[in-house]
Amino acid sequence: MFRPTLPLFSQKSKSKSASWASRQLRDPYVRKRQSDPASYRARSAFKLLEINDLAGGFLDHGDVRAVVDLGAAPGGWSQVVAQRLGWGERRMPRSVLLGERRGAEGSGDSGLDDAGEFGLAYPAKKAKRKSSKVKVKEEEELTHYDPLNIDSPLSFSTTKGRGTILAVDLLPIEPIHGVRTIQGDFLLPSTSRLLTSLLQNSNNFNSSNSDGKVDVILSDMAANLSGNDTHDIQNSLEICESVFEFARGHLRSAESIGRKRGGVLLMKFFTHPLLESFKLTTLKPNFNHVMYVKPDASRASSREGYFLCMGWNPR
């Protein structure tokens, strides 16, 4: 006979959600996000704010013309970038923001420090994502390209900022004023090609980026944790290598800007000797300054850290 299973009511999942809820209640950054007038979509916005301040405001230089945000959903980092580049605030009614997306909150399936931190919960379909399927349907994955979001009825600001901001994620990103969003797998060549072409044509939207280069590349990307350490570290390394390859082709050099710390790459990784060796052999020889950063807003229990690389100086 058919016997239904009720995983949602299992003891294990109840205690998991209870511990998630209690961690959220205790987390000062969750509370800060709720009360902050900027209405950040993700607690992780505070990590970028902190790193940017720590590093002398790499987003704030007047010569920053293009920023790429990889693994950007739900959009906390992109909101910070848009503010810093003068795109002004874009306010949406809270009812619109929360709307249909209620329900998946706290699913915590990313296995990351960031799991469940978002004010905008991931859509339920995230749990079903499979990378093999993504690879087969390579071209179909680029489904959501929202040029500049300026015409969005949800965009209430008309302020024009000083740069091009491109945000990429496997998941859709709700509009952010001044940010062009791409839904796609960054690890696929088609996504990188699309980014390249948008950067090269960014003069259409913005007067001064004729070489199609990027001043700041941010990557908060991380694959869902599988529980298999070797596999998870391999994924983290693969992401870091792809981001570095993108940087090699697109980052504006410190020399061309005339600032020793110009040309910035900030990327998340999981601490492991293999990643340490990647820092020594790949990052250090190509940047004037490479730092390991663990912002206060990153939970101490998490293995995540960030490589902050400043002054692109390729050898």
Ligand SMILES: C[S@@+](CC[C@H](N)C(=O)[O-])C[C@H]1O[C@@H](n2cnc3c(N)ncnc32)[C@H](O)[C@@H]1O
């Ligand atoms: C920690 S979240 C980013 C949070 C974001 N920085 C913010 O402030 O809102 C990590 C994101 O990386 C995305 N991601 C993971 N692998 C990816 C890939 N191969 N291509 C694009 N996005 C990816 C996930 O979908 C997830 O949304």
